[in-house]
Amino acid sequence: MALLGFLILVGLIVIAQGWILGRPALSRLDYRRDFSKYVCREGERIEMVETISNRKRLPVPWLRLESMLPSALSFTRSSDTSVSEGNIYQNHASLFTLPARTKITRTHRITCRERGIYPIESATMTGGDLFGMYAPSKKIDLHARMVIHPRMLGDGELPISWKTWQGELAVRRWIVEDPFLITGVREYAQSDPMNRIHWKASARTGRLQVHKSGYSADPRVMILLNVEDSETMWSVVTRKGLVERQLSLAATCAASLIGQGMPAGFAHNGESQLGEAGYRLDTDYGPVHLGRMLEAMAGFELKSRLPFHELMQLEAQREFREPIDYLIVTAHRSSKVEEAIASLEQLGHRVGVTGFSADGANVAASGIRSSGQREAASFGEEAAL
Template structure:
């Protein structure tokens, strides 16, 4: 009878703990995956911390945390990982009562892009390992990987051409804040420039003369359309790096820089039109926007996007177009954009070992040679 009683008690205890764990194992249990920064740079590293918190008396002898991310986020600790189209990771923990555990992992940011971890799978069991318990946790972990910057010395030729065009406008645009003197009125002068006090004193029309300044405004026009039927992502990614690098260096040289692109934003789905700016914050905004470009979506038609965009009675910016596509439509839209008075340079990313067509345009262009990436 005693043996039967012990067996009955044992069965009751097993059943009870199974019921308790089935109902309460995931209650007051939280898992957070936290990146050390909101953005990173292609080719750099960043840290991600797994934080598991149990706010209850019930211990968990083992808890497996499973999640998946893009394979372009490479965890340097490759334990418990499977890599296919995505990166699948499993980490094992053991939690006592009211315990918090954190583990920090280092990640190599292999490719530009916008990456999310949307869900986490949790797997555990009861004390006696008689039942497998599964639950899911939501995640809002996001990181934007911005394009890698090309060293300034490598961009010296196209950058010098762009800066030359910016500075060449010095003698064309008066600076209203820098007064140089007074002279006689001429037929091309505006009424706004007349100095009425000097006119009244001399009895002849006099106008103010100002010092001259450069427009110091550049718009980067980034086209992600391929040149022909073959989609060459490596060249387009290089074009994005060129855009990021030139914006960085121009702003540091006190030149306002804007960005227009037919690529789609991964969040909004819209093409890109960022006004010119000249602050450190503006650089960060441009870099992050370039990181969020989604090349898997069909881009807007580039020729339509820039056609008539710079028709203005004000100061014309210097235009810097980065485009693989040399189609007739793009060439016509480019020539039309420059016909309104803007200066410009077309940069064409090209493989160094291949001869591709060049644009049929009367305006300057520069072929940026790209070495093929060996996989």
């Protein structure tokens, strides 16, 4: 009888602690997740900060946080965190105890391994009592989104064809500024007249700012990226590393052009996570527009939407007030691409070609000529006549 009474007493204690600690385990619990950056660059290191608050007088014996995160985010391993990785997603879980009236902050270090746009929709919180009698669970909506831009190439990684074309472009720009073309703001210099001061920007930054003017002849550049890694590619990219390198080159070119105060745009023949909004961005100025271009590049998918020469034909059908500059980033050349380039040049547009071939060489060295080379060849033919 004594043993039976003891067992009944133990059972009552287990049930009681379950009712006291287990059933209300998730009540008056607050959870928040923030990233140090929601827009970053491939290879960059950021932090994910979790804040958990227990506002009740009872502790939570055990609390499990679990969420599905993109595999592009590489977490630094810790003793209280387990990560099960897959090809696309990873299961990120952590288990710990939360005392009464306590707020804890947990910081996770992350390396952004692959560019892309990744939704982070929810997390699951599960708590319970000492013996697991009750284990209530709750889904927490986060509605966050990580945008990882392509990696920027260093000077030593850029192809000679890009540097040559950029030099030709710089020569055509006039040194004289156009006071009627405002492209942004910059810091005040001693030679600037007082009527150029931007008072609102000066008040916002705490330092004198003036209107930044464009150039009298300011070329507009449209960057066209070819998702096709070879002439025989059908739909899905087979050389992913090659096309990712081409995308990094396009991002580096866009950042360089915008940084020099020139308007730039971006278009490609691949699929996009952003839908039609990510297929083509017209030329414009400034860091805000550059951010939109880099986001379109982040959402770029390694699938062909239409042949590249058809994309160029669509560009030839567009109406512009004056000819623009096209920079073609491609891994291969074909007769159809050459014909499309010739069509653009016949309309007065200037066309430059850059990129890397499958063996890592500069495509310009493989027979694709930039606009400067074409003009030189044409001049030589006329001279011979």
